[in-house]
Amino acid sequence: MEEYEAKLLKINLSNETIKEALLSPEVLKKYIGGSGLAAKLMYDRIKKKGKIEPFSKENALIFTVGPLTGTRFPFSSRYFVSAISPLTNIWGQASSGGFFGPELRRTGYYGVVIEGKSDYPVYISIEDENVEIKDASYLWGKTTYETQEILKKEIPNAKIACIGPAGENLVKYAAIINDGGRAAGRTGLGAVMGFKKLKAIVVKGSKKPPIENVEKFQKVVKESITAAMNSSAREILHKYGTSGMLEALVELGDTPIKNFTMGEWDREKVQNISGQTMAKTVLRKQYHCEACPVGCGRIVELPNKEKKIVDGPEYETVAAFGTLVLNDDLVTILKANYMCNAYG
Numbered sequence: 001m002e003e004y005e006a007k008l009l010k011i012n013l014s015n016e017t018i019k020e021a022l023l024s025p026e027v028l029k030k031y032i033g034g035s036g037l038a039a040k041l042m043y044d045r046i047k048k049k050g051k052i053e054p055f056s057k058e059n060a061l062i063f064t065v066g067p068l069t070g071t072r073f074p075f076s077s078r079y080f081v082s083a084i085s086p087l088t089n090i091w092g093q094a095s096s097g098g099f100f101g102p103e104l105r106r107t108g109y110y111g112v113v114i115e116g117k118s119d120y121p122v123y124i125s126i127e128d129e130n131v132e133i134k135d136a137s138y139l140w141g142k143t144t145y146e147t148q149e150i151l152k153k154e155i156p157n158a159k160i161a162c163i164g165p166a167g168e169n170l171v172k173y174a175a176i177i178n179d180g181g182r183a184a185g186r187t188g189l190g191a192v193m194g195f196k197k198l199k200a201i202v203v204k205g206s207k208k209p210p211i212e213n214v215e216k217f218q219k220v221v222k223e224s225i226t227a228a229m230n231s232s233a234r235e236i237l238h239k240y241g242t243s244g245m246l247e248a249l250v251e252l253g254d255t256p257i258k259n260f261t262m263g264e265w266d267r268e269k270v271q272n273i274s275g276q277t278m279a280k281t282v283l284r285k286q287y288h289c290e291a292c293p294v295g296c297g298r299i300v301e302l303p304n305k306e307k308k309i310v311d312g313p314e315y316e317t318v319a320a321f322g323t324l325v326l327n328d329d330l331v332t333i334l335k336a337n338y339m340c341n342a343y344g
């Protein structure tokens with residue numbers, strides 16, 4: 001696709017300006033999309049502005065997708081968000097699956113660059129070319145689940161990425177949460193959103209991403225889905241989620257135990273919090289990101305009195321609230337995971 005161009009949306013929250021820019025075929029060919037493209041955009045920015053502080057108007061929060069996002073290509077749903085990280089003071093990036101990335105692509109934009117800082121809480125609404133900065137005072141202080149529920153009622157079928165109280169209060173490891181409990185969790189970019197007083201980004205699109213040779217593309221999609229469906233990793237991830245790997249990774253010495261001071265732990269305790277145990281006890285259903293033949297997402301029921309249906313934890317969460325602190329009580333891990341998602 002030699003002549004392929006893509007549109008970038010540029011929003012300045014300080015003066016509430018909204019502009020479009022074109023990404024040239026050369027830039028797209030060289031940097032493709034996702035974090036590669038975002039790194040190029042940030043590099044150009046630093047060359048122009050010099051050192052950028054994480055909590056400053058100059059810091060840009062950059063949402064990007066890739067050429068396959070929004071198509072039926074398997075595992076293509078992830079979006080990237082990048083900025084100068086408040087946690088490390090250098091380049092930070094995080095990615096998340098779900099449906100937000102594909103929907104962003106369907107608006108016709110390949111990325112959104114958000115700079116400046118609003119004086120009051122706002123959210124950005126992108127419905128194809130209709131882009132608006134809207135008052136979000138009524139959402140400030142709400143959890144990510146509450147925020148998503150309210151915005152979904154206001155804009156049916158939209159996909160939402162938002163922050164919770166952690167991002168609002170500039171917690172340096174705050175996440176951006178989308179599609180229920182999917183998280184762009186690394187490097188504290190939720191706090192950059194909070195600094196900008198940006199509560200959420202809401203996307204709703206109707207455009208199909210361009211595909212040059214549809215027949216050839218469909219053939220490759222079919223082959224890739226077949227390969228994924230036949231892989232043993234798919235079976236483990238679908239049945240037991242990412243924490244279905246816990247026992248094997250502990251055996252390999254890959255999982256942090258007791259604040260990284262131990263190399264192994266009681267096998268029975270590891271089994272108590274594994275994806276296999278979750279499947280036998282609290283799992284209610286699996287869920288997929290868009291265009292995914294695996295479905296590693298978990299919906300679980302909190303046992304005891306609550307009986308609440310919530311998103312289940314990933315391997316990293318099970319390690320952080322389990323092996324890392326020598327906790328083999330699955331229920332507390334489920335609750336901690338729910339609270340982390342809710343507060344961002």
Ligand code: SF4
Pocket residue numbers: 075076077097098237287288289292293294295296297
């Ligand atoms: S459901 Fe799991 S395997 Fe599938 S795209 Fe989402 S994160 Fe990846």
